[in-house]
Amino acid sequence: MGLIVHKYGGTSMGSVERIQNVARRVAKWHAAGHQMVVVPSAMSGETNRLIALAKEIHPQPDARELDMIASTGEQVSVGLLAMALKAIGVDAVSYAGWQVAVRTDNAFTKARIQSIDDAKVRGDLDAGRVVIITGFQGVDSGGNITTLGRGGSDTSAVAVAAALKADECLIYTDVDGVYTTDPRIVPEARRLEKVTFEEMLEMASLGSKVLQIRSVEFAGKYKVKTRVLSSLTPPDISLAEEAVSGTLITFEEDDTMEQAVISGIAFNRDEAKITVMNVPDRPGIAFQILGPIAEANIDVDMIIQNASNDGTTDFSFTVHRNEYQQALDVLNTKVRDHIKAGDIGGDAKICKVSVVGIGMRSHVGIASLMFRTLSEEGINIQMISTSEIKISVVIEDKYMELAVRALHKAFGLEQAV
16 A cells, blocks of 8 residues: 555634544545555634734734744644544544654745655654644744745645655645636636646646645655545545545646646736836846845746836836735835836736646647737736746736636636547
8 A cells, every 4th residue: 555645724624523524534544554644734714813813913923923823723733633533543643843844944934845854754654653744834943933834734745745755645625626717706617637737836826726836846846646636525435436536736748638728717816016117227127126025035926127218117027915015115115216216106906817728839829819808808918928838917906707707718618628
């Protein structure tokens, strides 16, 4: 039998009853002879509650102390799950990230995993125990508890699977796989049986909430076989049926998958656009603008620079909406006077909509169809970004759902391949 990693999201761990269902599901896999490692999230809503408490103390909490607080939700989850497994006769042991240890850098609230010591875990597995490890957290070289950012439990699970060379990592969520787009917006959206790593990476980076982007990066780098499936199915469903359900992330493009030109429509409301006007058009100006932004640990997404006009240009880029004001503050205090730029403006009421598919490599006319579809709906495009397998546009936030529905229909994604 194999070594299997299960990851359970906050909804799956949302109540005592659901935790007991998770225990029954894990016990089923364990009884089949698999070595089992489980990485659960905090109970649904708990991390938000903890962060809200911190912000009642201070609107911008100290990052190190915030990680101390936010990490406790997962510790409750692993302890409860271990108890639930023992209650049904399965030997289990729980660990916090620092006990394993999951080593990270010291970028509090956004830490990145550097290494995982698997010795303790392997010892427990060889002794027949189910090992339960907190997701979302680790420890830096100074012994400080760190967290990996929202959705970090996915990253923890795939990283643990990579370190243990697990046969498969199963990501259990409140949806039964990866869809062509969000079924809440397009009821006709289809579940994909397979999706390539490249497509999943693009969809995660472009706003798909099914998997956190760094978890997909880990899966691709270490070739971790990963499947997204539902935890809301009966826990006693047959192992054979469960093992092939959901959506499998693959690393090879087979003939069946190549028939689909576009695999999905991704979108992200958490976007804001910033424009620095009348920027001197000279070498190095992009670095002078974005360097201080990077030093503030703010991620930049799309970038566009207009044509030069009388030696100046306008420079626009997008950031996460939560970091919009911080980015404006950095530009106003550290950039504008230094480069002798004009006004700095912004718009927090934008969104990004993207079409994704490996079929773009061998098919023409994708951009034309996308732009024509949006034009026919009266939707103006503000920014465009492309890669080999995706096209993204920035539009007004109020048109997002209309754009997603129109594009899903235009590319025939409701039809089975």
